[in-house]
Amino acid sequence: MIPVRGYEGRRVGVLGLGRSGLSTARALAAGGADPVVWDDSAEARDRAAAEGFAPADPGRDQVLAGLAVLVTSPGIPHLYPGPHPVIARAMAMGIPVDNDIGLFFRSFATAAWDGFDTAPRVVAVTGSNGKSTTTALIHHILTESGRPAQMAGNIGRGVLDLDPARDGEVVVLELSSYQTELARALTPDVAVFTNLSPDHLDRHGGIGGYFAAKRRLFAEGGPDRAVIGVDEPEGRFLAGQLAEAPADDRVIRVSSGQKLDGFGWSVFARKGFLAEWRRGRQMAAVDLRAIPGLPGAHNHQNACAAWAACRALGLAPREIEAALASFAGLPHRSQLVGERGGVRFVNDSKATNVDSAAKALQAFPRIRWIAGGLGKDGGIAALAPHLGAVVKAYLIGHSARDFALQLGATPHEICETMDRAVARAAAEAEPGEVVLLAPAAASFDQYPNFEKRGEDFTARVQALPAAGQGA
Known part of the structure; x- marks a missing residue:
């Protein structure tokens, strides 16, 4: 742990009690500060209370007053599209707003x-x-x-x-x-x-x-x-x-x-x-x-x-x-997760936007592309110049039909689920081709995060029968 320095004996607000928020509260306490913690989730407040922190609602001015600084978690908006009410009130009162990165650099x-x-x-x-x-x-x-x-x-x-x-x-x-x-x-x-x-x-x-x-x-x-x-x-x-x-x-x-x-x-x-x-x-x-x-x-x-x-x-x-x-790569980022009959299976579930998917599509010569999820503004229209290596697309999730309309002459199939997409791509792939998961979309329609989506893809690949054994 890096104890936070510079706030000894002072009250410091901590807004958001996820991984970074709880870590911040612990580091503040280790450095002699008095953390005043809060999260809009009752479950998160209970976890903090179990560690000995006393949650106090900073929506009340008497809680905010006297804070040396308000430390907020990265997921909480502080400016656009609109600041969290507590952050807006802190800024109106002249209370400095920081995050754990700022505390790290002043304390390391x-x-x-x-x-x-x-x-x-x-x-x-x-x-x-x-x-x-x-x-x-x-x-x-x-x-x-x-x-x-x-x-x-x-x-x-x-x-x-x-x-x-x-x-x-x-x-x-x-x-x-x-x-x-x-x-x-x-x-x-x-x-x-x-x-x-x-x-x-x-x-x-x-x-x-x-x-x-x-x-x-x-x-x-x-x-x-x-x-x-x-x-x-x-x-x-x-x-x-x-x-x-x-x-x-x-x-x-x-x-x-x-x-x-x-x-x-x-x-x-x-x-x-x-x-x-x-x-x-x-x-x-x-x-x-x-x-x-x-x-x-x-x-x-x-x-x-x-x-x-x-x-x-x-x-x-x-x-x-x-x-x-000797670098093996990171999970969910151009990660080779299997090979079957001369066909490689690559998990790039982290390709959640068009730009990252475009880079993945340019990395291999012949691709069976699994794409889809919760599409972002514009869908996949911007990927049109990068589809030359795609033999066929297998579309899943909420935006499957919207993506299909944007694929033009590129062969595609609406599979809806990961299970069907992997099975169909594996059945049709030929030696030398790559079955690539590069969704160009968020995961939240079917999965809690891109990691779970990549893990599902990997599990489906590993469950495939060996080449030559049939379905």
């Missing part, structure tokens, strides 16, 4: 670091797609190279559940736009921006607000090194704002598809090969095509970002290359 460094040979460092990763894989890959490379490392944030543990830092340790954080937008302290040593595509637009008041939330990680914290994906205009804009000149190697530009050899420091992938350039010289080259945990151009971009971050931390190319080869 301690006097114990004075005795360390090497100060601990923090790498923070944000972006629309690929940030979980990039975060996990950085952590994997560090641990495979013998460096002490921890991983937290939007992946794994909550940030305040981390252990106090060890000598030379690196903490790798995945941070969502919900987390970066509100944190009052953001001071990573290395900050990574993977890419940007429209998502969470209602929460941020549009694409500009969404980008502004991501940009805070760089503008507020002033990292020593910034790793910036420059395949979209926003990334190029951000890199240009942070660099004093093209040769400024405090910014490491990253791309999947572009050659970037005219900058101070860059890492890019083309046709499956990663290249690192610095000060006009090629420093390394790696063949990514044979790494099963990193299929497709989108994962090659993730590999470039992780490579750049680890190089910024001082790792040698040979160490990073060896660790890349």
Whole structure:
């Protein structure tokens, strides 16, 4: 646990008592603060009470009055489409609003670091797609190279559940736009921006607000090194704002598809090969095509970002290359879950939006595509340019019929359920093809989250009869 410092003997409000909220309350108490906790759910309040916290409704001014700060969970809106009533009242009363990420950055460094040979460092990763894989890959490379490392944030543990830092340790954080937008302290040593595509637009008041939330990680914290994906205009804009000149190697530009050899420091992938350039010289080259945990151009971009971050931390190319080869990938993100008769089954349940589904559809040459769920605005119309590898689509969930209308000449079948979709795709697939779950939709019509959807797909695949045994 990271005890929260700076609020000793003061009342601190905690709004939202899910994983991060309860963790925050514990860390505040460990640091000597007096947590005042609340959740709109009676069940969540009961869990907090069982741990010794006394819930108090902050909707009453006498509860809010005198709070040093109100700490809110990331899922609770604080601005768009409208702030939670408690947050709105706190802001009207002038009470600062923060989250666990802000508390972490103000509390992580301690006097114990004075005795360390090497100060601990923090790498923070944000972006629309690929940030979980990039975060996990950085952590994997560090641990495979013998460096002490921890991983937290939007992946794994909550940030305040981390252990106090060890000598030379690196903490790798995945941070969502919900987390970066509100944190009052953001001071990573290395900050990574993977890419940007429209998502969470209602929460941020549009694409500009969404980008502004991501940009805070760089503008507020002033990292020593910034790793910036420059395949979209926003990334190029951000890199240009942070660099004093093209040769400024405090910014490491990253791309999947572009050659970037005219900058101070860059890492890019083309046709499956990663290249690192610095000060006009090629420093390394790696063949990514044979790494099963990193299929497709989108994962090659993730590999470039992780490579750049680890190089910024001082790792040698040979160490990073060896660790890349052993990376198995993350569950529900281009995850190979089975093979049957020369047909591979890939679980990309995390592809909940059009952009991430497009990247998955470009990763394999012949695809039996399982898609559908609770569709987002626009459905899958924007995927039309990326359907060339789709042999046939198998549509499930609430938006199956809407998706069917947008597929045009692409062969498709409305299956409705995962069970039927997997069975039909497996029955029709031929050797060399991939049965790919990349839903391009939320899961909430049939599953509580994308993880459960991916687990169902995996279970259905594993229950298939062996090739040649029939149904």
